[in-house]
Amino acid sequence: MKPKEQTYSKSRRLKNQMKEVLTNPYNVIVLVAVVLLTYLIVLPLVDMLSTTFHLAQRDLRAVPGGVAGEFTFYYWQRLLASDLSKNLLLLPLWNSLKIGAGVSICAITLGSVLAWLMVRSDLPFKPFFSLAVIIPYMIPSWVKSQAWLSMFKTPRVGGAPGFVASLMVSAGMPPDAIEKALSPIAYGQLAIIIVLSLHYYAYTYLLVSAALNSINSELEEMGEIQGASKSLILRKITLPLVLPAMLSAVILTFSKAIGTFGTINYLGSPVSFRTLSSELYSNNQSQNTQTAFAMAILMICIASLSVFINQKLIGSRKSYATIGGKGGRSTPIGLGGWKPIITLLLILFFIVGIIMPVIILILESCMLRDGTYALSNFTLHYWIGDPNPDIMEGLPGIFKNRDFKRALTNSLKLTFVNGVFGTIFGQMLGYICAKGRGKFHGKLVEQLVFIPYLIPSVAFGGIYLSMFSKPQVLFGVQLVPALYGTFALLTLASVVKHLPFASRAGTSNMLQISGELEEAAAIEGAGFFKRFVKIVFPLSKGGFISGFMLIFVSIMKELDLIILLMTPKTTTLPYLAFQYQNNNSPQASDCVAIVMFSIVFLVYALANIFGDADLAKSMAG
Numbered sequence: 001m002k003p004k005e006q007t008y009s010k011s012r013r014l015k016n017q018m019k020e021v022l023t024n025p026y027n028v029i030v031l032v033a034v035v036l037l038t039y040l041i042v043l044p045l046v047d048m049l050s051t052t053f054h055l056a057q058r059d060l061r062a063v064p065g066g067v068a069g070e071f072t073f074y075y076w077q078r079l080l081a082s083d084l085s086k087n088l089l090l091l092p093l094w095n096s097l098k099i100g101a102g103v104s105i106c107a108i109t110l111g112s113v114l115a116w117l118m119v120r121s122d123l124p125f126k127p128f129f130s131l132a133v134i135i136p137y138m139i140p141s142w143v144k145s146q147a148w149l150s151m152f153k154t155p156r157v158g159g160a161p162g163f164v165a166s167l168m169v170s171a172g173m174p175p176d177a178i179e180k181a182l183s184p185i186a187y188g189q190l191a192i193i194i195v196l197s198l199h200y201y202a203y204t205y206l207l208v209s210a211a212l213n214s215i216n217s218e219l220e221e222m223g224e225i226q227g228a229s230k231s232l233i234l235r236k237i238t239l240p241l242v243l244p245a246m247l248s249a250v251i252l253t254f255s256k257a258i259g260t261f262g263t264i265n266y267l268g269s270p271v272s273f274r275t276l277s278s279e280l281y282s283n284n285q286s287q288n289t290q291t292a293f294a295m296a297i298l299m300i301c302i303a304s305l306s307v308f309i310n311q312k313l314i315g316s317r318k319s320y321a322t323i324g325g326k327g328g329r330s331t332p333i334g335l336g337g338w339k340p341i342i343t344l345l346l347i348l349f350f351i352v353g354i355i356m357p358v359i360i361l362i363l364e365s366c367m368l369r370d371g372t373y374a375l376s377n378f379t380l381h382y383w384i385g386d387p388n389p390d391i392m393e394g395l396p397g398i399f400k401n402r403d404f405k406r407a408l409t410n411s412l413k414l415t416f417v418n419g420v421f422g423t424i425f426g427q428m429l430g431y432i433c434a435k436g437r438g439k440f441h442g443k444l445v446e447q448l449v450f451i452p453y454l455i456p457s458v459a460f461g462g463i464y465l466s467m468f469s470k471p472q473v474l475f476g477v478q479l480v481p482a483l484y485g486t487f488a489l490l491t492l493a494s495v496v497k498h499l500p501f502a503s504r505a506g507t508s509n510m511l512q513i514s515g516e517l518e519e520a521a522a523i524e525g526a527g528f529f530k531r532f533v534k535i536v537f538p539l540s541k542g543g544f545i546s547g548f549m550l551i552f553v554s555i556m557k558e559l560d561l562i563i564l565l566m567t568p569k570t571t572t573l574p575y576l577a578f579q580y581q582n583n584n585s586p587q588a589s590d591c592v593a594i595v596m597f598s599i600v601f602l603v604y605a606l607a608n609i610f611g612d613a614d615l616a617k618s619m620a621g
Helices: 002-023 025-051 057-062 073-079 085-120 126-132 141-152 163-170 175-186 189-213 218-225 230-259 261-266 274-285 289-315 336-365 402-435 439-452 457-468 488-495 501-512 515-525 528-539 539-558 573-582 586-611 615-619
Strands: 472-474 477-482
Touching: 002 218, 025 289, 025 402, 025 439, 025 457, 025 488, 073 085, 073 289, 085 126, 085 189, 085 230, 085 274, 085 289, 085 336, 126 336, 141 175, 141 189, 141 261, 141 336, 141 573, 141 586, 163 175, 175 189, 189 230, 189 261, 230 274, 230 289, 230 439, 261 274, 261 336, 261 573, 274 457, 289 439, 289 457, 336 586, 402 439, 402 488, 402 501, 402 539, 402 573, 402 586, 439 477, 439 501, 488 515, 501 539, 515 615, 539 586, 573 586
Parallel strands: none
Antiparallel strands: 472 477
């Protein structure tokens, strides 16, 4: 009887353990999260990889004896080891790596310096500068590209002179001299690196400023007491402490830079400067889906390698775990005689990097003929004009244009719906990651959530277009209908793609809520959902607003992700601006970009004033 009793005891204990796991609401939430993340992230990635090994009907002629759908290495061989490899892969890859490295170096340096000045120094006018430094994050990089072209484009390549070229023409410079002087600045690698650096430095600023805010200034003060100079303190104390945040910023910046498409299209296409992202888009548009997905896999591998290197570097510096909590004291470091000079340089930087692009866009939006800066050429036609067959193919100004009104409605609906749902999911995932830190399920969810960031936005849109253009069936049951051309597809792709940021904001938010509060409520008999509604959610409202703004800003300006998913009924403001620009109506494109930026800035300002929204807090953690 003893063996039976022992067997019964073990089986009963196992049954009770399983019952406890399945009836615990937290475990159920974790299980549901893992299943959904696997379906929405892992399966599309596997499907993308699988697609590159199956022969398409259109390529049967290229593979003698081939059968549509059969396993093949044709696309990888074509990409990696064929006569087309140089132009199809190697040159675009080299250009992508140069852009990624150049932007990372410039953006990390600029963002780190600005973060230190805002957090650690006695810089004057900090309230103004702290808002101004975030504005570039609100302006899409492709809008900055429009402003850059408006300033520097040349008549021969750009079709009309930019502001600088117009001044040169007025000064009597010959066309060849203008082209020679401005073309290297207006288009290609240098222009792309500058524009993207002025956009992506915000990532570094947000991450490094959050890290600096958590460092106890007594560490630096002790160095000063010992006679160390400010530069030595920066190199030996401050820099090592914020290095993990800087390395994380490198990953964010490098991955975004090599995967961006809009800026490459504006500044690279006129001079045939191609990167992997532009080749990926071109192949997708040409229905070369397998080749496009193979390129996307390579880009994911590059981003993953950079993450691996980053983790190794951070891991080797764990001895620098000297960052204090909220009780840490922060004493500003005096800039001394450099204060007025640095303040002036910052004002000039913000004028040139933020105010001037916006002013240029406003001016160009009011120019009847592109590139003519005479007073008689200024008009409000592109804003409120009636249809004129000689202007913009007879389309009215944007405020009288049905396409604009539809795009505005779609953008507002998309951003608010995704902001709410994305923030809710992000807070839930952040709760799992925060409570499960150091545990298997916490690490698993954290890794799954990070995957979308590694996938280029253009490729991510292509994956979802391919996956959800047909009904999703499991065991003969239709789980999801065909979503092509629907608002639901845009929402799904946008929410999942921005989960890394939403989850990071949620994790940062949840880490600030002590677990002792929930434990005390549990002792008093409060259930999981009651604890979440009465304790966790009320305490996380401020972080909820910051997370909402993080997603709102990202989705409102999104172009790369949705460019392959667009239909006339689902057109958004970024895509409408993209269409106007490609149809040689830069003024109308500028009008749309100004409206879009104004909405983002207004919503963020209101959230900041009334809701204490803080993007830096959302990026921390």
